Amino acid sequence: MSKVALITGITGQDGSYLADLLLKRGYTVWGMKRRSSSFNTERIDALFANDRQEEDPRFHYFYGDLTDSNNIIKYVQEIQPDEIYNLAAMSHVKVSFDTPEYTGNVDGLGTLRMLEAVRILGLTEKTRIYQASTSELYGKVQEIPQSETTPFYPRSPYGVAKLYAYWMTVNYREAYNMFACNGILFNHESPVRGETFVTRKITRAIANISLGFQSVLSLGNLDAKRDWGHAKDYVEAMYLMLQQDEPEDFVIATGKTTSIRDFVRMAFSEVGIDIAFSGKGVEEIGQIDAIDRAKFEAATGIEANHLSIGQELVKVDPFYFRPTEVELLIGDPTKAKEKLGWVAKHTLPELISEMVACDVERVRKNHYLKTGGFAILNNVEDVI
Ligand code: NAP
Ligand code: G4F
Secondary structure, three states: OOOEEEEEOOHHHHHHHHHHHEHHHHOOOEEOOOOOOOOOOOOOHHHHHHHHHOOOOOEEEEEEEOOOOHHHHHHHHOOOOEEEEEOOOOOOOHHHOOOOHHHHHHHHHHHHHHHHHHOOOOOOOOOEEEEEHHHHHOOOOOOEEEEEOOOOOOHHHHHHHHHHHOOOOOHHHHHHHOOOOEEEEOOEEEEOOOOHHHHHHHHHHHHHHOOOOOOOOOEEOOOOOOOOOOOOHHHHHHHHOOOOOOOEEEEOOOOOOOEEHHHHHHHHHOEEEEEEEEHHHOOOOOEEEOOOOOHHHHHHHHOOOOOOOOEEEEEEEEHHOOOOOOOOOOOOOHHHHHOOOOOOOOOOOHHHHHHHHHHHHHHHHHHHHHOOOHHHHHHHOOOO
């Protein structure tokens, strides 16, 4: 009998990678999908398409929402999952300042609703739960690097909501003997990362600027530092946590940290552009310092005629500042290595290279679909 997994947040970055991983391991996978006025299954469409070829499809979804207890109870009862991966969340830290109550409802109470569904339905012995906890719990960090024993100090409505979910997960484990784990995951990215998170915003902008569809990349705090890994590696850790003999919480991180400014530099260098930063605070700008024209052409398929030394490509816009910021995150993944045998396989340069290449390809494809050819891109003045 194949194991049955229920994934909330199936249409998100992690949900799509995890569904792929579990299907490859022989699971039947059920995903909770929100109703949307436009298509929101782009990240998982390929999984459906493949599965339809098979006689016994193992990939299913149902409409649901973490704010709807009845919906959750109904489907947990029907599906009788062996494993639940609770990945659904209002996951954008800055947006959580605009929607604090909603964020609390989904990210905090939503987790409680899932734990309660399992308890009420008498599934505490059968169903294992993974809760998507976060390095945002550390916020104003109390220790460097951050480990499973570092005290929390969240700095956003998102972080505070996730703190509630973290402790509910611990409490249900202790109170009802449930197999419930927190994965305290540090930032993880991929070519399907949401477009408004900083890494993807940067790699998309580089593709658009390179191909002549955008003139400047506007960012907020360039000094913040993050411990960035690849989502593909991180969903493997989620799976491993639920295969252990005992439920425990784990930090999942690379152990390295990089500033937003350095990420920008590294990502532009993928298309042969060296960026030099000058100025301070909101006056800081990033200009082209050098162009490796052969590298640019190899990466983009066009000549760099529309770019010149000294051109301003990066600026700071205070709109992207947060009322309270998390300045530094760097995780200590020792426990995950020792107990799960997990280590990050992808390096940051590899991740950046993959993200930039995918975004360049995407922009080229979209442009091709619209115009039927690339010729126009060599005359970029027309399309900027
Ligand atoms: P994501 O791409 O933003 O995906 C979030 C998912 O949650 C989407 O499928 C979204 O649906 C769904 N969702 C949002 N509100 C919902 C609701 N009320 N009911 C049901 N579904 C809802 O996030 P991610 O990067 O994959 O992250 C997955 C989880 O890990 C999140 O809980 C996040 O907070 C946490 N986390 C992420 C990171 C990271 O660096 N990526 C690090 C630590 C923790 P739509 O597609 O319809 O919007
Ligand atoms: O990419 P971000 O929006 O990710 P953030 O806030 O670290 O949150 C992500 O990682 C968490 C794990 O630590 C997850 F729990 C959470 O769900 C999410 O996936 O911002 C990263 C940093 C911040 O310091 C931000 O201020 O980049 C800085 N930043 C600078 N300019 C920007 C921008 N962030 C965004 N989104 N957009 C900017 O223009």
